Amino acid sequence: MAIDYKKELESAAKSMILVHEPDTLIKMIVRMLVQKVKTKHAAILLHQQDMNSYILTVSRGALGLKVPKGFARMDSDNALIRFFREHNDRKLFNNAPVVYQEAKKFLAKRRIEAKTKRLIKGLLYQMEIFDALICIPSYFRDDLLGILLLGRKNNGKKFGRDELDFFVALTSDVAMAIRNAQLFRELELELERNKRLFIHTTIALAAAIDAKDHYTHGHTARVTGLSLEIAHRLMQKKKDLVDDKKFLEYLHIAALLHDIGKIGIPEAILNKNSSLDEQELKRIREHPSIGVAILEPIKELEEAILGVKYHHEKYDGSGYPEGLKGKQIPLIAAIISVADTFDAMTTTRPYRQGLSKEKAIEEIKRTSGQQLDPEVVSAFVELYQEGKI
Amino acid sequence: MAIDYKKELESAAKSMILVHEPDTLIKMIVRMLVQKVKTKHAAILLHQQDMNSYILTVSRGALGLKVPKGFARMDSDNALIRFFREHNDRKLFNNAPVVYQEAKKFLAKRRIEAKTKRLIKGLLYQMEIFDALICIPSYFRDDLLGILLLGRKNNGKKFGRDELDFFVALTSDVAMAIRNAQLFRELELELERNKRLFIHTTIALAAAIDAKDHYTHGHTARVTGLSLEIAHRLMQKKKDLVDDKKFLEYLHIAALLHDIGKIGIPEAILNKNSSLDEQELKRIREHPSIGVAILEPIKELEEAILGVKYHHEKYDGSGYPEGLKGKQIPLIAAIISVADTFDAMTTTRPYRQGLSKEKAIEEIKRTSGQQLDPEVVSAFVELYQEGKI
Numbered sequence: 090m091a092i093d094y095k096k097e098l099e100s101a102a103k104s105m106i107l108v109h110e111p112d113t114l115i116k117m118i119v120r121m122l123v124q125k126v127k128t129k130h131a132a133i134l135l136h137q138q139d140m141n142s143y144i145l146t147v148s149r150g151a152l153g154l155k156v157p158k159g160f161a162r163m164d165s166d167n168a169l170i171r172f173f174r175e176h177n178d179r180k181l182f183n184n185a186p187v188v189y190q191e192a193k194k195f196l197a198k199r200r201i202e203a204k205t206k207r208l209i210k211g212l213l214y215q216m217e218i219f220d221a222l223i224c225i226p227s228y229f230r231d232d233l234l235g236i237l238l239l240g241r242k243n244n245g246k247k248f249g250r251d252e253l254d255f256f257v258a259l260t261s262d263v264a265m266a267i268r269n270a271q272l273f274r275e276l277e278l279e280l281e282r283n284k285r286l287f288i289h290t291t292i293a294l295a296a297a298i299d300a301k302d303h304y305t306h307g308h309t310a311r312v313t314g315l316s317l318e319i320a321h322r323l324m325q326k327k328k329d330l331v332d333d334k335k336f337l338e339y340l341h342i343a344a345l346l347h348d349i350g351k352i353g354i355p356e357a358i359l360n361k362n363s364s365l366d367e368q369e370l371k372r373i374r375e376h377p378s379i380g381v382a383i384l385e386p387i388k389e390l391e392e393a394i395l396g397v398k399y400h401h402e403k404y405d406g407s408g409y410p411e412g413l414k415g416k417q418i419p420l421i422a423a424i425i426s427v428a429d430t431f432d433a434m435t436t437t438r439p440y441r442q443g444l445s446k447e448k449a450i451e452e453i454k455r456t457s458g459q460q461l462d463p464e465v466v467s468a469f470v471e472l473y474q475e476g477k478i
Numbered sequence: 479m480a481i482d483y484k485k486e487l488e489s490a491a492k493s494m495i496l497v498h499e500p501d502t503l504i505k506m507i508v509r510m511l512v513q514k515v516k517t518k519h520a521a522i523l524l525h526q527q528d529m530n531s532y533i534l535t536v537s538r539g540a541l542g543l544k545v546p547k548g549f550a551r552m553d554s555d556n557a558l559i560r561f562f563r564e565h566n567d568r569k570l571f572n573n574a575p576v577v578y579q580e581a582k583k584f585l586a587k588r589r590i591e592a593k594t595k596r597l598i599k600g601l602l603y604q605m606e607i608f609d610a611l612i613c614i615p616s617y618f619r620d621d622l623l624g625i626l627l628l629g630r631k632n633n634g635k636k637f638g639r640d641e642l643d644f645f646v647a648l649t650s651d652v653a654m655a656i657r658n659a660q661l662f663r664e665l666e667l668e669l670e671r672n673k674r675l676f677i678h679t680t681i682a683l684a685a686a687i688d689a690k691d692h693y694t695h696g697h698t699a700r701v702t703g704l705s706l707e708i709a710h711r712l713m714q715k716k717k718d719l720v721d722d723k724k725f726l727e728y729l730h731i732a733a734l735l736h737d738i739g740k741i742g743i744p745e746a747i748l749n750k751n752s753s754l755d756e757q758e759l760k761r762i763r764e765h766p767s768i769g770v771a772i773l774e775p776i777k778e779l780e781e782a783i784l785g786v787k788y789h790h791e792k793y794d795g796s797g798y799p800e801g802l803k804g805k806q807i808p809l810i811a812a813i814i815s816v817a818d819t820f821d822a823m824t825t826t827r828p829y830r831q832g833l834s835k836e837k838a839i840e841e842i843k844r845t846s847g848q849q850l851d852p853e854v855v856s857a858f859v860e861l862y863q864e865g866k867i
Contacts, residue, residue, distance in 0.1 A: 266495065276669065293772050383683070
């Protein structure tokens with residue numbers, strides 16, 4: 090006997106492999122089951138590894154099913170879970186789906202141990218709560234990954250044996266697709282955790298080094314914030330200039346570490362209470378190169394290091410360490426340079442009062458094309474005019 | 479007409495979803511095809527995203543197939559690739575598999591544009607090289623993911639239409655499983671890259687801070703190396719003591735950052751050329767707490783921070799900052815403490831000569847149970863006796 094929805098469901102199940110968001114996937118599956126098999130509803134109980142419990146996802150069919158409160162999560166001592174987890178009991182029905190009517194007859198007909206009887210009664214009670222006619226467990230190796238629950242058919246007919254067999258195969262596909270999505274999600278979460286860890290550690294260490302320079306407290310954090318704002322604006326203005334999520338990551342790191350080389354400058358110079366003499370200025374100007382020396386061994390930071398190395402270059406070639414000119418200066422450095430200049434101008438030092446934002450912007454516009462990259466300045470000025478700085 | 483290997487291949491294809499190592503997966507598949515379909519050989523040409531080329535994986539069957547040199551990678555201008563990539567040409571055979579004999583007849587019978595003729599000839603030539611009777615392309619959306627090539631059957635019979643249809647479905651499953659594995663692998667590689675980036679950046683920044691203290695050059699790197707050695711040994715000795723890969727990660731970070739708080743101590747004290755007075759010692763002793771203050775905002779480092787905070791506690795309770803005793807001191811800190819003590823003892827300072835390894839070990843054994851955790855010391859001494867320190 091042919092099942093009319095079989096082909097459709099099979100091919101849908103296959104394309105699920107590449108859906109890697111578990112929640113989306115599960116919702117897709119229950120919705121699809123309700124539509125194609127034409128049941129009143131379908132539900133999936135899915136194992137949560139971290140909690141050792143099972144979470145319910147329900148698709149309401151035409152008539153709907155209200156999940157009783159507190160039933161969205163099931164502990165592993167729930168009869169429904171225990172029944173399919175305890176292997177001896179699984180064998181009661183030859184590993185086949187549990188059909189409500191059959192289980193009820195089984196209970197009436199046979200002599201069964203009191204303990205098993207209680208378990209089956211518990212199972213039937215759970216099926217009643219969910220208004221489920223059949224339950225299909227799915228395993229990966231020996232682990233119960235989940236249980237598919239199907240309600241009555243819309244046309245009132247019973248499920249045939251061929252349909253039950255088909256659901257067993259389908260449930261196993263579905264469970265594998267879900268397990269795959271979960272593994273994928275776990276990996277993604279670990280990656281996110283790791284990226285956060287990296288950025289937060291870099292922020293903490295950069296801030297600690299920043300704190301050595303008493304007069305620039307918070308400088309690194311401010312320059313980082315401004316740099317990222319400028320980059321986002323450049324991305325909006327001119328798509329090919331900054332076209333890459335990677336660029337933002339590199340800029341973030343470069344801005345955080347742009348002054349890292351100051352750790353190699355004596356505190357006496359960094360914290361000097363008056364203007365610096367020629368010799369002291371020379372030492373200070375070594376900080377980009379010291380920064381490069383510190384970071385150079387880190388291959389993955391190659392792009393970010395450009396920002397550290399060249400953030401004191403000037404558009405007209407009068408900067409250091411290499412006297413690069415115009416577009417020779419990497420964009421990542423040109424951005425940090427504008428942010429750095431603005432923050433230095435607006436910060437009060439013991440030997441001079443900081444400028445107001447307005448005055449600093451005037452000064453930045455004035456030096457555009459001389460000290461600073463005009464394209465970056467123009468993005469910066471826009472941000473200022475919109476009140477974003 | 480039933481195909482005898484169909485069920486086996488279908489269920490094998492399903493379980494592939496959870497094989498996430500692309501190379502292993504592809505080898506599994508070609509081997510399986512040769513065994514179950516009983517062909518002389520099978521091959522898969524698989525798209526490499528980064529290269530825009532296709533890589534060949536071959537399974538030799540009973541009679542074997544020698545891949546001609548230089549054919550392991552195919553550029554996208556290869557006729558075999560172009561034929562299945564250029565949509566109009568795909569339609570020539572109604573998106574069905576290309577059967578060598580049929581394509582040959584097609585070429586003889588019909589009037590075809592010269593360009594198409596050349597392409598089909600090129601395709602046939604490629605199939606001859608691989609001794610392939612049929613080619614089955616597989617797509618994800620509009621992208622050609624790969625091509626399955628099958629050689630002659632061992633029994634010499636032709637492939638039936640039902641078999642060809644089945645291969646089309648199977649190839650699509652296989653391609654999706656491979657794509658899934660590739661995506662998984664990409665994510666894993668990015669995670670590895672990120673972990674490396676984090677550790678290398680932490681090493682670089684820790685070393686830079688280390689360099690502030692002129693007398694302890696390389697101290698951080700040495701303490702980190704020793705700490706990890708000790709932890710590995712403890713893991714071998716007593717499985718429940720250090721039972722977690724995570725522990726090693728935390729220890730690695732903690733050891734790298736154990737002296738990070740020194741960044742808050744004036745250089746004048748760190749680099750003093752003589753013994754320190756009471757006041758100066760008090761400042762130096764603040765470094766674990768300063769380290770904690772720097773790292774505390776990083777939630778993910780909670781476990782590692784324990785190593786930073788308590789690496790100057792002593793087993794008899796006479797240490798700082800909290801005077802913890804015995805097993806109150808977290809293992810992560812007890813390990814760093816032994817490594818730190820050993821490195822301090824064996825390093826020459828301006829005001830005292832460093833001890834020899836032998837003398838330092840004697841001293842460490844002597845203070846075991848007073849200053850240092852006896853369990854950690856015993857692992858350390860073992861390593862020394864084996865010449866590993």
